[in-house]
Amino acid sequence: xxxxxxxxxxxxxxxxxxxxxxxxxxxxxxxxxxxxxxxxxxxxxxxxxxxxxxxxxxxxxxxxxxxxxxxxxxxxxxxxxxxxxxxxxxxxxxxxxxxxxxxxxxxxxxxxxxxxx
Amino acid sequence: xxxxxxxxxxxxxxxxxxxxxxxxxxxxxxxxxxxxxxxxxxxxxxxxxxxxxxxxxxxxxxxxxxxxxxxxxxxxxxxxxxxxxxxxxxxxxxxxxxxxxxxxxxxxxxxxxx
Numbered sequence: 001x002x003x004x005x006x007x008x009x010x011x012x013x014x015x016x017x018x019x020x021x022x023x024x025x026x027x028x029x030x031x032x033x034x035x036x037x038x039x040x041x042x043x044x045x046x047x048x049x050x051x052x053x054x055x056x057x058x059x060x061x062x063x064x065x066x067x068x069x070x071x072x073x074x075x076x077x078x079x080x081x082x083x084x085x086x087x088x089x090x091x092x093x094x095x096x097x098x099x100x101x102x103x104x105x106x107x108x109x110x111x112x113x114x115x116x117x
Numbered sequence: 118x119x120x121x122x123x124x125x126x127x128x129x130x131x132x133x134x135x136x137x138x139x140x141x142x143x144x145x146x147x148x149x150x151x152x153x154x155x156x157x158x159x160x161x162x163x164x165x166x167x168x169x170x171x172x173x174x175x176x177x178x179x180x181x182x183x184x185x186x187x188x189x190x191x192x193x194x195x196x197x198x199x200x201x202x203x204x205x206x207x208x209x210x211x212x213x214x215x216x217x218x219x220x221x222x223x224x225x226x227x228x229x230x231x
Contacts, residue, residue, distance in 0.1 A: 004159075033217060033218065035219065035220075037222070042224070043206060043224060043225050043227070044222060044223070044224045044225065045160070045208060045210075045222035045225075046222075047219055047220070047221055047222075050217045050219055052216070052217065091159050091160075093159070095218060103218070104150060104152075104162035104165060104173070104175075105150075105152075105160070105162065105220060106162070107159030107160050107161075108159055109157075109158060109159055110157075110158075110159055
């Protein structure tokens with residue numbers, strides 16, 4: 001089974017509107033971390049936001065927020081007030097286990113977001 | 118610039134040649150990771166180091182691949198006898214052991230095997 005599922009290969013949003021990118025995950029661990037990264041066409045992976053499995057509040061970082069629904073195992077990224085520079089590939093990723101022990105990230109297949117002027 | 122750096126950014130080689138990539142992590146980060154990303158896919162884990170110790174290797178890391186981090190600072194990834202299937206973006210990331218262990222990525226090395 002896929003550990004990280006991103007069901008939207010492509011999304012379009014009008015500039016200045018909000019958009020939600022979906023991510024569901026699968027793990028039997030109680031401790032895990034969820035991450036979102038942005039990858040523009042230049043190729044570099046840019047960290048956006050982190051949510052720990054024990055965090056009770058949804059994470060927010062500027063225009064980015066993570067809608068964490070633990071029971072549903074979903075961690076959707078919400079981008080408010082979209083800008084043209086937000087056009088990029090977005091990846092959801094998970095680290096299983098406690099952060100004290102180094103662990104690799106497992107990535108989804110990504111969502112290509114296009115912001116329309 | 119205090120981010121993760123990788124060298125070279127692009128490498129074109131002929132099948133059968135050996136190639137070596139370098140990664141310099143963020144200076145205070147003691148964890149370093151290598152990933153491979155093919156077109157249209159998310160990155161896939163290859164290996165990681167804590168300080169100079171290589172703690173885990175993916176099944177993707179065949180015998181032709183070797184990684185080192187000799188003094189716990191920079192790391193090298195070598196591919197011997199390259200094959201066309203090795204063509205990909207090779208990404209390096211580093212992290213600091215803290216509450217999130219967030220991995221910060223370098224710009225990647227794009228390898229093309231002819």
